[in-house]
Amino acid sequence: MCRVIAIANQKGGVGKTTTSVNLGIGLARAGKKVLLVEADAQGSMAVSLGIREPDELDATLVNIMEKVINDEDIEPGEGIIHHEEGVGFIPANIELAGLETALVNVMSREMVLRQFINNIRVDYDFILIDCMPSLGMITINALVAADSVLIPVEAAYLPVKGLQQLIKTIGRVHRKLNPMLSIMGILFTKVGRRTNFARDIAEQIREAYGNQVHIFDNCIPLSVRAAETSAEGKSIYLRAPKGIN
Ligand code: ADP
Ligand code: MG
Helix, strand or coil, X not given: CCEEEEECCCCCCCCHHHHHXXXXXXXXXXXXXXXXXXXXXXXXXXXXXXXXCHHHCCXXXXXXXXXXXXXXXXXXXXCCEECCCCCEEECXXXXXXXXXXXXXXXXXXXXXHHHHHHHHHXXXXXXXXXXXXXXXHHHHHHHHHCCEEEEEEECCCCCHHHHHHHHHHHHHHHHHCCCCCXXXXXXXXXXXXXXXXXXXXXXXHHHHHCCCCCXXXXXXXXXXXXXXXXXXXXXXXXXXXXXXX
């Protein structure tokens, strides 16, 4: 059975895209059928997967969502690019920002992505949706399309307000639009080894949210090599096969 996971946090730079790409490729290496969907106008997932100029792409998530809105047929496999490391992906670019604005006038505007995802679930074990750094209509579409949400948190400062807002939004989507939605957990990213600071913040988040939200014991270390992968269009498995520590 396919699991659809939205990777979300309205703060930018916390590792959503890096987590989506490397988790997806990791799952593919473990033999799973994986689709990565970029729900971010920045196109950074496309870049991480080797596309140099996402804004020049003709086929993106935008075309697919437009077809859903206009009740047009979508061919099997349409818009899906195959990456050499074993995942399929649907990139996005700056046009997604325009679509977000246009969605205001669309009937069932929160359901557009879900309609598409539900039709392709049968083809995959995992569909990971890399969200944009906002809680706007495209992110709501991702939360409505997903079964669960993975929340990367950069433990370099105390993001309590933002986290509260995110968890509240997820709760609202759960109650009003997608009763199947659950929170998988908080994943600490970019954790520096030398500072107690990150550990203190992680501890505070555990205290504040630990009985409400699962917090993964494993965390992602801060690593230059992790940062380099995004620029090179390769996963961490190719870039640093022995690990990033
Ligand atoms: P988001 O999608 O949340 O905006 P990204 O995944 O794009 O975040 O990461 C933001 C920046 O941090 C990128 O330049 C990326 O290369 C870098 N980065 C991500 N993970 C790590 C890590 N574990 N260590 C160091 N740098 C990282
Ligand atoms: Mg991103």
